Amino acid sequence: MPEGSSTVALDGFGVEKGFDVLVAGVRKAAADGLKVRVFGPAAELSLVKVEGVTVVDTSESIGNDQDPVPAVRSRPEASIVRAVDDVKQGNSSAVVSLGSTGATMAAATFGLRRSLGVKRPALAAQIPLPGRSVLFLDVGANLDVRAQHLIQFAYLGASFSRSVLGVSNPSVGLLSVGEEAGKGRSDVVEAHAALSDSEEIDFIGNVEGRDIPAAVADVIVTDGFTGNIALKAMEGASRLVGDAITSAARSNLLSALGGLMMKPAMGGLRRELHPDTTGGAILLGLRNVTVVGHGSSGPDGVANAIRLAARAAAVDAPFLTEQMLHRVGANRGAIDSGDPA
Amino acid sequence: MPEGSSTVALDGFGVEKGFDVLVAGVRKAAADGLKVRVFGPAAELSLVKVEGVTVVDTSESIGNDQDPVPAVRSRPEASIVRAVDDVKQGNSSAVVSLGSTGATMAAATFGLRRSLGVKRPALAAQIPLPGRSVLFLDVGANLDVRAQHLIQFAYLGASFSRSVLGVSNPSVGLLSVGEEAGKGRSDVVEAHAALSDSEEIDFIGNVEGRDIPAAVADVIVTDGFTGNIALKAMEGASRLVGDAITSAARSNLLSALGGLMMKPAMGGLRRELHPDTTGGAILLGLRNVTVVGHGSSGPDGVANAIRLAARAAAVDAPFLTEQMLHRVGANRGAIDSGDPA
Numbered sequence: 198m199p200e201g202s203s204t205v206a207l208d209g210f211g212v213e214k215g216f217d218v219l220v221a222g223v224r225k226a227a228a229d230g231l232k233v234r235v236f237g238p239a240a241e242l243s244l245v246k247v248e249g250v251t252v253v254d255t256s257e258s259i260g261n262d263q264d265p266v267p268a269v270r271s272r273p274e275a276s277i278v279r280a281v282d283d284v285k286q287g288n289s290s291a292v293v294s295l296g297s298t299g300a301t302m303a304a305a306t307f308g309l310r311r312s313l314g315v316k317r318p319a320l321a322a323q324i325p326l327p328g329r330s331v332l333f334l335d336v337g338a339n340l341d342v343r344a345q346h347l348i349q350f351a352y353l354g355a356s357f358s359r360s361v362l363g364v365s366n367p368s369v370g371l372l373s374v375g376e377e378a379g380k381g382r383s384d385v386v387e388a389h390a391a392l393s394d395s396e397e398i399d400f401i402g403n404v405e406g407r408d409i410p411a412a413v414a415d416v417i418v419t420d421g422f423t424g425n426i427a428l429k430a431m432e433g434a435s436r437l438v439g440d441a442i443t444s445a446a447r448s449n450l451l452s453a454l455g456g457l458m459m460k461p462a463m464g465g466l467r468r469e470l471h472p473d474t475t476g477g478a479i480l481l482g483l484r485n486v487t488v489v490g491h492g493s494s495g496p497d498g499v500a501n502a503i504r505l506a507a508r509a510a511a512v513d514a515p516f517l518t519e520q521m522l523h524r525v526g527a528n529r530g531a532i533d534s535g536d537p538a
Numbered sequence: 539m540p541e542g543s544s545t546v547a548l549d550g551f552g553v554e555k556g557f558d559v560l561v562a563g564v565r566k567a568a569a570d571g572l573k574v575r576v577f578g579p580a581a582e583l584s585l586v587k588v589e590g591v592t593v594v595d596t597s598e599s600i601g602n603d604q605d606p607v608p609a610v611r612s613r614p615e616a617s618i619v620r621a622v623d624d625v626k627q628g629n630s631s632a633v634v635s636l637g638s639t640g641a642t643m644a645a646a647t648f649g650l651r652r653s654l655g656v657k658r659p660a661l662a663a664q665i666p667l668p669g670r671s672v673l674f675l676d677v678g679a680n681l682d683v684r685a686q687h688l689i690q691f692a693y694l695g696a697s698f699s700r701s702v703l704g705v706s707n708p709s710v711g712l713l714s715v716g717e718e719a720g721k722g723r724s725d726v727v728e729a730h731a732a733l734s735d736s737e738e739i740d741f742i743g744n745v746e747g748r749d750i751p752a753a754v755a756d757v758i759v760t761d762g763f764t765g766n767i768a769l770k771a772m773e774g775a776s777r778l779v780g781d782a783i784t785s786a787a788r789s790n791l792l793s794a795l796g797g798l799m800m801k802p803a804m805g806g807l808r809r810e811l812h813p814d815t816t817g818g819a820i821l822l823g824l825r826n827v828t829v830v831g832h833g834s835s836g837p838d839g840v841a842n843a844i845r846l847a848a849r850a851a852a853v854d855a856p857f858l859t860e861q862m863l864h865r866v867g868a869n870r871g872a873i874d875s876g877d878p879a
């Protein structure tokens with residue numbers, strides 16, 4: 198296990214509800230015995246004397262409105278860049294940010310080494326659904342992919358699901374426009390054939406768009422363009438239906454009373470679908486796991502993102518992924534040829 | 539206006555709720571004065587003596603479970619093939635099916651001529667949303683596209699929205715992973731640049747996945763792989779949230795009573811989001827418009843699909859599209875070069 202394996206470097210900016218929510222989340226994680234190094238404004242972060250927590254005073258941050266790559270390259274003092282640097286220096290072993298996904302991806306991709314055999318890191322979203330959460334990747338790190346990348350994404354996702362999320366034999370689906378093996382773009386058809394032959398994962402074949410919210414598999418794999426759009430489209434559709442129902446409930450007195458009576462039963466659903474219940478998105482394929490929580494997180498969301506990163510570090514998830522890629526040969530041979538990246 | 543411009547050829551199979559629902563829908567459309575030629579089992583279709591309606595006795599059909607292309611090629615007597623043939627022979631001027639989308643696309647693509655200058659027909663879905671319906675294309679006809687195809691899809695969609703759906707100056711968005719012009723795959727970035735220069739359409743730039751359910755534009759354009767998956771993912775997410783709320787409403791007596799009291803207010807929402815309120819999907823880019831209604835349609839869904847096809851034929855929508863493509867030069871010159879298709 199690498200040195201500092203239970204220490205998480207946390208970007209102290211980016212929580213939309215303010216520093217107090219971040220602090221409350223860090224306290225929850227620290228109460229579990231986790232070690233956290235927070236890169237944020239010391240004056241705002243009342244974390245002095247919290248056991249296991251160190252604040253490294255940092256005043257700069259990169260916002261959602263900034264172009265990630267140039268921002269990360271030009272601003273070594275920004276909180277996310279310093280948090281990644283902390284891992285590089287061996288003080289921490291995983292990174293967590295609740296801020297800009299783009300900046301976090303850029304900082305981690307530039308600053309951390311790729312796992313042995315990994316061609317392209319991928320961003321995986323944990324989608325909270327009734328019954329189980331689905332690990333959906335790639336949701337934006339790689340807009341153009343070839344079959345070999347899709348194949349690796351399947352292994353990256355399955356390995357993380359098993360070692361960190363605790364799914365003993367994760368099922369893996371490949372997103373396409375039809376269930377049959379021949380349906381889809383040529384890269385998808387090729388990836389399907391390779392994954393069907395794999396003995397290392399439980400490949401259930403192609404799945405369709407509607408199968409994501411239906412949670413038909415533990416891991417669902419696609420390219421970063423399709424994944425990003427499908428994820429946001431689902432979020433938008435859920436919000437639309439939820440809002441429409443809320444507004445229907447407010448349309449007259451009878452409905453309002455009815456809505457009030459339904460409220461307790463709705464609470465469970467809200468908890469199940471709420472982003473706080475899962476740790477957000479995870480950048481897979483680097484030597485150290487990077488977790489990007491939702492900016493809208495409450496204290497539980499912050500704590501869960503830290504817990505997820507700490508768990509990944511504790512089991513050394515990236516090393517387990519390297520071993521799996523080596524076993525299946527997905528890091529070399531036929532799959533390797535012709536790919537300079 | 540072409541001969542038989544107000545006559546619609548209807549595939550008499552495919553309505554899941556049975557022939558009586560199809561018959562009820564045809565009667566509604568006929569009551570508007572529309573002419574319909576129905577290709578289905580005469581004995582099941584009680585449409586004798588309905589003015590404007592002809593039944594052409596047809597016993598074969600292609601189901602959702604059959605591989606569309608070989609089925610269409612090998613079965614000239616199947617209802618959808620005969621309906622398309624009827625248009626080819628000049629008896630009807632538009633096709634409607636409530637059956638297999640794949641078989642309908644295949645039959646129309648093989649049987650009907652492409653509009654002048656159109657490289658690839660595209661399947662457009664009418665998504666019913668509160669406030670307005672969004673025309674979303676391509677949702678499955680073209681899995682691999684180049685920039686020039688995306689550009690044409692924008693014109694195909696805008697032209698149909700204006701001439702058939704009655705939107706006077708339809709806004710058009712291009713689906714990508716970020717709003718900035720430089721965000722997205724290279725084909726998307728290239729299409730963005732070309733559409734930005736267009737004076738013929740109101741191009742609002744890139745839109746993201748969440749902007750589809752938010753209905754930020756009248757027409758939203760993407761490739762058929764992404765479009766198919768995003769559409770199904772949104773349908774799945776809406777159903778999930780809707781079902782979860784229904785089940786919450788049934789979880790105890792108080793909730794059930796509350797749900798009952800909210801029911802009248804929910805009716806309006808259900809009407810707004812119900813597939814019956816729009817005509818389904820439309821295959822654009824052929825000399826004759828083809829409409830694919832939802833298999834789950836009720837009588838209104840069937841009637842609306844027929845009305846949509848009849849309106850498209852009456853205004854000769856494909857000819858108007860040809861004119862627009864000619865005006866903008868999107869059917870020749872730079873855009874044409876290098877594309878053998």
